[in-house]
Amino acid sequence: MAVSNKAKIWAAIGASGSGKGLWIKSQLTKLKPKRFVAWDFMDEYGQFAKRVSTLDELRRAMIAAKGGPLAVRYVSRGAGEKAMRKEFEVLCELVYAWGNCVFIAEELSNVTTPGWAPTAWRKMTTSGRHAAVHIIGTTQTPALVDKTFLANCTLVHVSALRIDKHREYVANNIDVDVSRIKALQPLEWIERDFEANVLREGRVTIPK
Numbered sequence: 001m002a003v004s005n006k007a008k009i010w011a012a013i014g015a016s017g018s019g020k021g022l023w024i025k026s027q028l029t030k031l032k033p034k035r036f037v038a039w040d041f042m043d044e045y046g047q048f049a050k051r052v053s054t055l056d057e058l059r060r061a062m063i064a065a066k067g068g069p070l071a072v073r074y075v076s077r078g079a080g081e082k083a084m085r086k087e088f089e090v091l092c093e094l095v096y097a098w099g100n101c102v103f104i105a106e107e108l109s110n111v112t113t114p115g116w117a118p119t120a121w122r123k124m125t126t127s128g129r130h131a132a133v134h135i136i137g138t139t140q141t142p143a144l145v146d147k148t149f150l151a152n153c154t155l156v157h158v159s160a161l162r163i164d165k166h167r168e169y170v171a172n173n174i175d176v177d178v179s180r181i182k183a184l185q186p187l188e189w190i191e192r193d194f195e196a197n198v199l200r201e202g203r204v205t206i207p208k
Contacts, residue, residue: 006195008134009125009152013142013170014159019187019204023157024104024136026204033134035065035101038073039091042106049073055090062098085111085118092120099131108139112146125149143169157191159204160184174199 014020021044028036028048037058038045049071052058061072074091078084088111095103105111105121112121124135125148139145143166150156156174161167161181171178174192176199184190187204 007154010136010155011150011153012138012157015140015162017186018159020159022204033102034069036071037095037101038104039106040073040075043075045073059094089118089120092124096124096131099133102134105137108137108145109141114147117146122148125152142166154195155193157189159189160186
């Protein structure tokens with residue numbers, strides 16, 4: 001995939017089992033990114049990238065790839081919140097410096113809060129386009145993640161949510177009545193494409 005310098009910041013939001021993961025994987029299948037990095041918290045992107053064991057291994061792989069193709073994923077080794085956040089911070093620094101890639105950050109509530117995010121992630125979501133980074137951030141609990149990220153998203157994709165405060169937060173973010181979020185069933189979705197200024201609805205197809 002040739003990533004342009006136009007901002008591409010996507011949020012994929014939905015409860016466990018809602019179809020969020022299926023949608024993300026379908027997008028990766030369409031995008032076919034030649035340069036891809038995943039903060040693979042749940043260890044589920046094996047079909048798209050090889051796993052690196054350490055952040056230093058990731059750094060060396062990026063240096064070796066230079067401007068060429070590379071698809072890698074990192075599964076957090078942090079034993080606690082502080083360690084995990086530090087890993088995420090370093091990963092974001094590496095991705096921003098490498099640039100020209102698709103970057104998936106799984107479950108942002110583990111590494112951000114509504115009023116706080118690692119400096120490197122905040123930089124990614126406010127100026128990632130300058131490094132040609134297409135960001136796809138995911139969460140099951142949107143009201144608990146960095147507000148700056150959602151405020152800067154060019155596309156917000158929403159699957160079913162089970163808790164009212166998360167439904168209300170997302171409804172306000174994409175400018176729809178909360179009843180439309182509440183009505184979503186597993187595999188159904190609604191999304192606001194801010195770049196195209198359109199609201200879309202659909203249903204994820206389960207691969208055969």
